[in-house]
Amino acid sequence: MTVFDILFELIDMRSFSNLWFWIMLGVQWWMNSHRILGVPFDMILRAKRQGGPAQQALEDLARVHVNRLLYIVHVSGAWIAGIGAFLLTGLAVAGFWYGAEFSQAVFCLMFPQMVSVVLSVQAAHRIADGEHSGEALQARLIKLRLAVQGLGMVAILLTAVWGMYQNLNISVLR
Numbered sequence: 001m002t003v004f005d006i007l008f009e010l011i012d013m014r015s016f017s018n019l020w021f022w023i024m025l026g027v028q029w030w031m032n033s034h035r036i037l038g039v040p041f042d043m044i045l046r047a048k049r050q051g052g053p054a055q056q057a058l059e060d061l062a063r064v065h066v067n068r069l070l071y072i073v074h075v076s077g078a079w080i081a082g083i084g085a086f087l088l089t090g091l092a093v094a095g096f097w098y099g100a101e102f103s104q105a106v107f108c109l110m111f112p113q114m115v116s117v118v119l120s121v122q123a124a125h126r127i128a129d130g131e132h133s134g135e136a137l138q139a140r141l142i143k144l145r146l147a148v149q150g151l152g153m154v155a156i157l158l159t160a161v162w163g164m165y166q167n168l169n170i171s172v173l174r
Contacts, residue, residue, distance in 0.1 A: 015101050015102050015104070015105030015163075016101065016105060016164075016166045017163075017167050021105055024109070025108075025109060025156060025159060028109065029152035029155070029156060032116055032148050033148050033149045033152060036148065037065050037066060037120055037124060037141065037144065038062075038064075038065030038068075038069075039061050039062050039065060043057065043058055046058075058137065059132065059133050059137060062137055062141070065124075066132070067128075069120065070125070070128055073121055073124075088107065088111055088114065091104075091106050095107050105163075108155070108158070108162065108163075109159075111155075116148050116152075119144060119147050119151070120144065120148075123140055123143075123144040126140055
């Protein structure tokens with residue numbers, strides 16, 4: 001046995017049975033739900049409790065991130081959507097049609113992330129169209145956070161179910 005054979009036998013390199021994949025999935029959704037449109041959630045809560053300067057800081061930070069996101073969407077949104085759709089389609093075909101487990105794992109990470117980006121762009125448009133101050137801004141950011149958390153819970157559940165199916169399927173074949 002070579003060193004690589006021993007290493008690969010000790011550390012299972014399949015995606016759904018790898019601890020690092022699950023850590024990355026959890027960290028991805030934690031970060032998604034902590035920073036809503038680039039605004040930390042504790043800043044939203046502080047503005048809700050204290051108002052005044054905390055609210056002004058929230059509005060300023062939200063304005064910067066919303067303007068930045070909408071600029072990117074208006075300048076190159078069609079290209080980003082096309083390339084993203086191409087990559088997701090390639091991952092789905094390679095993973096689910098041809099059975100490449102790594103492609104399945106990356107698809108399970110990236111598809112819900114793209115849905116989260118779409119939700120963020122919709123919220124950014126609503127904020128830019130008038131919900132950009134006071135309680136309306138706080139409510140929109142909290143609604144977006146709840147939507148992202150719900151999406152994350154569903155994504156983690158479906159990824160776990162698919163990963164367990166893959167692990168059981170592989171263990172039966174051995």
